Amino acid sequence: MGLNDATRAPVGAAPEPFAPDLSVRIGPLTLANPVGVASGTFGYGEEYAALLDLDALGAVYTKAVTVEPRAGNPAPRLAETPCGMLNSIGLANPGLVAFIRDKLPALRARRFRTVVNVAGAALDDYVRVVEEIEAAGGVDAYELNVSCPNVKSGGMAFGTDPALVALVTEAVRRATKRALVVKLSPNVTDIRETARAAEASGADAVSAINTLVGMAVDVKTRRPRLAMKTGGLSGPALRPVGVAAVYRISRAVKIPVIGLGGIATADDALEYLLAGADAVQVGTATFADPGAALRVLEGIEAWMRQNRVARVADIKGLLIE
Amino acid sequence: MGLNDATRAPVGAAPEPFAPDLSVRIGPLTLANPVGVASGTFGYGEEYAALLDLDALGAVYTKAVTVEPRAGNPAPRLAETPCGMLNSIGLANPGLVAFIRDKLPALRARRFRTVVNVAGAALDDYVRVVEEIEAAGGVDAYELNVSCPNVKSGGMAFGTDPALVALVTEAVRRATKRALVVKLSPNVTDIRETARAAEASGADAVSAINTLVGMAVDVKTRRPRLAMKTGGLSGPALRPVGVAAVYRISRAVKIPVIGLGGIATADDALEYLLAGADAVQVGTATFADPGAALRVLEGIEAWMRQNRVARVADIKGLLIE
Amino acid sequence: MVRIDTELLSKRRVAEGYFELRLRWPSGAGAPAAGQFLTLRARGGGDPLLRRPFAFASHDAAEDEATLVIQERGSATRALATLEPGAKLDLLGPLGRGFAFPERGTEPVLVAGGIGVGPVLFLRASLDAAGVASRFILGARTAALVPESLLPRGAGVEVRTDDGSLGTRGTAADAVAALPRDARVALFACGPKPMMAALDRIAAERGWPYQAAVEEWMACGVGACMGCAVPLKGGGYSRACADGPVLDGRLVKWD
């Protein structure tokens, strides 16, 4: 691995061809590149098919799948905040059966890696979703959403207690040999504890961060902007919180860390990779620019070329502390 | 208390004169109005004296005072982030003796209420700062900074553990009869627990929130933007987190809640007041607009007039849930 | 559905706080139908963060042009109001499902309330082009909020204002209620919720079909985020962006 600050390269010197290796390993799975699209912001892939080359993505993390169909929370479910947004979707999804019947075939036909985001109200729900999708086949990995702040009796309790994170991780671990990612909540005192619990219980990677609990009030109508009052904050506003989380987690566990939260540009993603992430996800930024994830990918590749970084996994070693 | 949506008032009808009562009670203390300037963003008041009428402020929350003088953290200490900023000042302050000698006389001469923000590395430090300032006299209240994320062996440990919050609150409570505010950290799983601990231990109010732990990396230099790597996120970006915290705390405790985090306009402050705050502080916004706090105050007063709200404490009752 | 960088051709004020934007809409982008919308990115950077949805108010395939009618409400629409011809626009569209053509034998009644006028004007023009006669009712608070220059020419155009400052005093729903009960009306509407709810009551009572273009906060605009939920009477939700914005108004829970 060499580092060659291209800004200092002698003017006119043609750089010799250099092809960085963009692939990333997550347990048994190899992603073609480090850039995925975040759960809940990209449906099940097809919604954005007209707008970008889906197969160029490293991975699609699906909207959460639960055992039963869920209609989701009352409206309004969205509110914009400074450089960010709040959502209280409430895990709206067609449920396990419809997912397997209606969404899986299209996902199977794609070249990108499919990571199914799994949620539930109880431990058995997580296991059941994974078992039945395993039986159906055709996905590449699971991401356990133990951290969604929008469901009262659901994810949040799991995600903030290391012992519960361990329980759910262990149980799902027994149900699949595929790559297992545990998605961590930032709404905790020390995110390293839940990360360590996931690692010790067999997770192949952790992803961080899910949304922060937030609220906004419409002063004119004097009502909370979301029907559920509080929701999850995402977008550039929370990027510093995500980068700090990834920095800390990556120094506390040995498994890969998938960084997300406010990534909109290649520089944003490189912040995460330098801070210790092995891969990244682009969420809210897709809403503003449907091609954001691909532009992030191109920018990472260009940066690696320019700086002659051979492998994505080498980037974290370049942080000067 | 009446509510009269002025936007629906018949055109041309002159509103009858209406003078809202802006005062706010915090334990034994009455603030002339609900708007203060947040600790660490306004020095000890005099720095901004040329730029606004200090005496119009409801309160000045001073930069933290510690027993010993502190030089603070290495530079750089600041970084800008989307709609926010990171700081790692490290409680730089002249120390207790110099505070009493050099800063207190000017504070005493002012009409605004002085709330001394107190920090320390150990329980005794908090008590000592309060005892000696009590002996010197001339301040109106104390705000215990048990939540500063920038000092390794300091505030953070206190602020995230309800038992420690209780300990330090009790100890300081014995040292003063003046209004005692405990400033809570948002870097916890459930901020209601630390709020309840403060209430049960004799605090007259809690203030929320302090900064969130965050980090930013300069991709060009490949270094963390702050010398201390992580720092505290403040500014509009984190306002939704603060509003949610205040909403939850205000439903968990009976003592007043002082809301802050990202307030830049009167509407921002009204979000907090509707969500359950009894008073507010303006922090980072002062950097962009030195007169921000006074404009917030004017806007709150105008809104109260327009909506015929008699007392600040009535505002929280107007939230339609 | 495409994302394109295109440009503003002209802008003009059409009522108090309302303006019409004419923009280049290249044929490769696909022809929008009445009721469909686009989303627009107001400014680079993080603030405002989300794209903003606006309904097409017209489309001219021969000229590669489309128009929007926009009301200044907040930061993004204020920024739009200051744009000059030639300004670059980042657009995504056409999105969503537009109005379905009225069944043969029905009498189409088009109802626009306030800023809902754009898609209803577009529908009127489409019906005109197909040789289908329709009634056009516009409701507004006051005369200053009526974009008179945009109103369709021809028969069957009626304006109601709350204060009677233009046209008949009253609401658009009053005008609909005044239609003969036994007419075979097909309602098409876009406007504020109270108006939409009033039309729903009339439609239910009289058994009229009712195509309603709804408005909800949106994040993705393409059906991926489940953010734009419109509650249904039977329980559950439709997505304004992908199942709508034109929904069966009699299934929507309006209050």
Next chain:
Amino acid sequence: MVRIDTELLSKRRVAEGYFELRLRWPSGAGAPAAGQFLTLRARGGGDPLLRRPFAFASHDAAEDEATLVIQERGSATRALATLEPGAKLDLLGPLGRGFAFPERGTEPVLVAGGIGVGPVLFLRASLDAAGVASRFILGARTAALVPESLLPRGAGVEVRTDDGSLGTRGTAADAVAALPRDARVALFACGPKPMMAALDRIAAERGWPYQAAVEEWMACGVGACMGCAVPLKGGGYSRACADGPVLDGRLVKWD
């Protein structure tokens, strides 16, 4: 120190990526001294959030005007570069402590590196006005980065470029090192840290006084936040905004 809303009078490009802003600076705002700065709010709203500091490059009390020399670096300076005369500016100043006049009997040597040129030009003009002769040395990477039209007229003006494309090849510090060791030089400088550090070594070795204008990230600009800490050799920090920006260069820890 005041906060004022004032306006841009003119803008001109003075080197590659450098431009000079001429702005209205009313007499009521207080006369700035060389080395003092102002902060400027780039845009309303939250992004960019903080005011940006810039040194005064000149002040004309008779005309109520001041100038800044600015380099495009990021979002705020890029936004400034697009402003047109008449644009409103939200300014706070004059801030900080400027250069102290040289002691009688010393030979003032003024050293500017890169974008540090503004305050050094201002100092030169102030000394000229006081009838004090000074040497002016400007260092830049290459000719394109030298704002030639701004360079002082008269004797003792020297330009050095790293690549020799204008003036002598070499750095500004080389030029200072070449001065006679036993001259009673008083150094005044503003520029990048490596240059400032090199001057410190020369000043220390030869016992020359050294007034250094420093640059640090700022939040408040008025001494209230402790954000702009400049580390000192003896331990502790000075605040760039309130103790500086002109500090005793021999006390600053430059690396």
